[in-house]
Amino acid sequence: MMIILTQKINLDSHKQPDLTIYLTAQERTKIKQTIELKEVNSHNISVVKINLSRGNFLESEDILTDDRATFFVRIKAKLEPVITVKSESKLDLLKAAYHLGNRHVSLEISENYLRFSPDHVLENMLIKLGLNIYEELAPFFPEIGAYQH
Known part of the structure; x- marks a missing residue:
């Protein structure tokens, strides 16, 4: 039915x-x-x-x-594979958000972490920037467009 x-x-x-x-x-x-x-x-x-x-x-x-x-x-x-990015430095997280946004990545932004769909190129970039990344299964809530609020 x-x-x-x-x-x-x-x-x-x-x-x-x-x-x-x-x-x-x-x-x-x-x-x-x-x-x-x-x-x-x-x-x-x-x-x-x-x-x-x-x-x-x-x-x-x-x-x-x-x-x-x-x-x-x-x-x-739904739980889905994601990469969670963390850092003790809020400035480092802000820089990571800038670089990911510059690549038009769907991104969940919180005060303590960033989250995006797995992509080994982006993961390597973030590691080189000194950020901690974690592979997880989690609900993913990327930012919606500014005009949809």
Whole structure:
């Protein structure tokens, strides 16, 4: 069975979603996509089609529903391979963000670390700059475009 999700809503805090779907950062950028579910669920849904209108974007914890608001799906960030960059020096992290941004890398920025998708060329550059890098499986939340805020 297939469900078509067409809108984002705020779900009453007492109501639980019917289904939770885990998406990578890249998958959360797509407002029109078809997802085949590999796991059996109590609703016998095997395919979820996301068909949001332009101007929307998906974030972890969003709730999507169908046209009649009868079925609710929570979007969650999926664990994915990432490189986490750390340094005792905030200035070194700032310089790393500059160099990664100059290469148009999707980048998660926090006060204590940077995070991006694995790329051995970028990893080597950061090591040469004296930063510590760690291969991890973690949810990835890259910065969204400045015009989407």
